[in-house]
Amino acid sequence: MDIDLIFKIAAIGIVxxxxxxxxxxxxxEEMAMMTTLAGVVVVLMMIISLISNLFNNVRTMFHL
Amino acid sequence: xxxxxIVMTGIIAALLAVVLREEKPETAFAVSLVTGLVxxxxxxxxxxxxxxxxxxFAAKANIDILYFSTILKVIAIAYITEFGAxxxxxxxxxxxxxxxxxxxxxxxxxxxxxxxxxxxxxxxKIIP
Numbered sequence: 282m283d284i285d286l287i288f289k290i291a292a293i294g295i296v297x298x299x300x301x302x303x304x305x306x307x308x309x310e311e312m313a314m315m316t317t318l319a320g321v322v323v324v325l326m327m328i329i330s331l332i333s334n335l336f337n338n339v340r341t342m343f344h345l
Numbered sequence: 346x347x348x349x350x351i352v353m354t355g356i357i358a359a360l361l362a363v364v365l366r367e368e369k370p371e372t373a374f375a376v377s378l379v380t381g382l383v384x385x386x387x388x389x390x391x392x393x394x395x396x397x398x399x400x401x402f403a404a405k406a407n408i409d410i411l412y413f414s415t416i417l418k419v420i421a422i423a424y425i426t427e428f429g430a431x432x433x434x435x436x437x438x439x440x441x442x443x444x445x446x447x448x449x450x451x452x453x454x455x456x457x458x459x460x461x462x463x464x465x466x467x468x469x470k471i472i473p
Contacts, residue, residue, distance in 0.1 A: 284354050287379055291361040294372030298365070317369075324375045331382045336425075338389050342396065343421035344414060 286331065290324050347391075351384055374436050381432060385424075415460055419453050426452075 297320035304313035358380035365373040396417070403413040426449025433442035 283383060284357070287354070287358050287361065287376060287383065290372065290375050290379055291365060294365045294369045294376070297372070298368040320369075321371055324372060328375060328379060328382075331379060331386075335382050335386050335389075338386055339421055339425060342389055342392060343417045 286327065290327065293320055293324055296320075347387075351387065354380060354384065377435055378432055381428065385428060412460060415456055418456050422449055422453050422456070425449075 297316055300316050301313045304310070304316065358376055362373040362376045362380075365376060400413070403410070426446060430442040430445045430449075433439075433445060
């Protein structure tokens with residue numbers, strides 16, 4: 282039960298949200314957009330490895 | 346027990362997803378997806394012992410291994426299809442979920458073809 286991955290993703294989300302708000306206040310909208318994209322990419326990277334792990338488990342389990 | 350761990354994980358992740366919902370919907374979706382994956386992986390590993398017992402019964406009842414492996418494949422496809430369709434529906438993409446389910450049904454049908462053929466042969470033999 283690796284719950285820490287869930288907490289990591291939630292932490293990234295909150296940090297990105299705060300960063301966005303700060304960047305919007307300081308007038309740099311494009312930087313805010315960049316940080317949002319960076320956050321999404323980082324989270325996607327973490328998810329992809331977990332999904333491949335899941336599919337390998339299922340493949341070995343059901344001898345597909 | 347294990348179920349308590351799973352329920353706690355689900356509640357915590359749901360809370361995190363709600364917190365992130367209005368600020369960062371894509372991260373909230375990622376949190377729900379990862380929670381689904383974590384619980385799925387945790388439960389699948391427990392299924393292993395059940396699989397070995399079924400295989401033992403199938404061997405003892407000398408059921409043809411083709412039928413048993415087909416059943417396993419159908420169960421696996423159903424699991425993954427339902428998982429993917431539910432995740433897509435959570436994200437609000439009903440159309441994608443419907444397509445995923447449709448594809449799952451077609452694949453299960455394709456895998457079940459040999460059994461249907463065998464059944465037809467037996468039926469034809471029985472009917473004079």
